[in-house]
Amino acid sequence: MTFFRHLKKIPKSEKYRLSATLLLMNTILSPDSDKSIVMIGLMGAGKSSIGRRLADALGLEFVDTDDEIIKAAGCSIADIFELYGEQAFRDLEERVIERLLQEPRCVIATGGGAYMHPETRKRIDESAVTVWLRADLDILVERTGRRGGRPLLEQGNPRKILKSLIDERHPVYARANIIVDTGPDGHDITVQRIVQALTEFAKASA
Numbered sequence: 312m313t314f315f316r317h318l319k320k321i322p323k324s325e326k327y328r329l330s331a332t333l334l335l336m337n338t339i340l341s342p343d344s345d346k347s348i349v350m351i352g353l354m355g356a357g358k359s360s361i362g363r364r365l366a367d368a369l370g371l372e373f374v375d376t377d378d379e380i381i382k383a384a385g386c387s388i389a390d391i392f393e394l395y396g397e398q399a400f401r402d403l404e405e406r407v408i409e410r411l412l413q414e415p416r417c418v419i420a421t422g423g424g425a426y427m428h429p430e431t432r433k434r435i436d437e438s439a440v441t442v443w444l445r446a447d448l449d450i451l452v453e454r455t456g457r458r459g460g461r462p463l464l465e466q467g468n469p470r471k472i473l474k475s476l477i478d479e480r481h482p483v484y485a486r487a488n489i490i491v492d493t494g495p496d497g498h499d500i501t502v503q504r505i506v507q508a509l510t511e512f513a514k515a516s517a
């Protein structure tokens with residue numbers, strides 16, 4: 312009883328660290344322990360904000376492939392699409408992800424289209440643990456509405472575009488090692504679910 316009372320007083324972020332420690336203990340014996348964690352999912356699913364919190368909870372570095380592409384190109388994603396076309400963006404994305412997968416273990420948030428590229432998907436599947444952040448259409452529409460700079464959603468009605476991306480991409484995202492739903496609950500709850508799912512995945516692959 313005293314123990315549980317004590318647990319209640321531990322701040323949320325510390326609880327994540329405790330879960331993370333348990334997770335790391337579990338993964339010591341697992342062949343996946345050195346693998347990076349790659350977040351996949353549609354625009355607006357929360358790959359970057361949740362991925363950043365997850366990295367913090369696990370004591371790992373966080374990296375966002377869109378940010379790396381912007382650094383490499385020296386201009387925004389909207390500009391890359393406009394000036395050089397989507398294919399140039401996809402080529403950069405492929406190279407950036409190939410490089411990041413060779414770096415020490417970290418949490419990598421990918422752009423929504425990255426896992427759809429067969430070569431990139433193969434590389435990710437071979438060398439990382441994949442987490443699909445699954446969100447429904449209403450959540451995606453609401454979250455993408457908060458920030459622009461996504462050229463694909465500027466080509467028509469964002470809701471219709473997201474709906475057709477769900478139809479096209481969800482069956483492919485479904486190959487992920489771990490699938491976690493993200494909804495109105497808040498990012499901290501989603502991080503907890505991912506830590507739990509990673510622990511179970513590590514146990515299963517040990």
Ligand code: S3P
Nearest residue numbers: 353354355377422423424461462
């Ligand atoms: C894209 C998603 C974007 C970005 C680019 C293309 C896509 O990233 O990579 O605009 O094809 O779904 P986010 O998923 O982080 O918004």
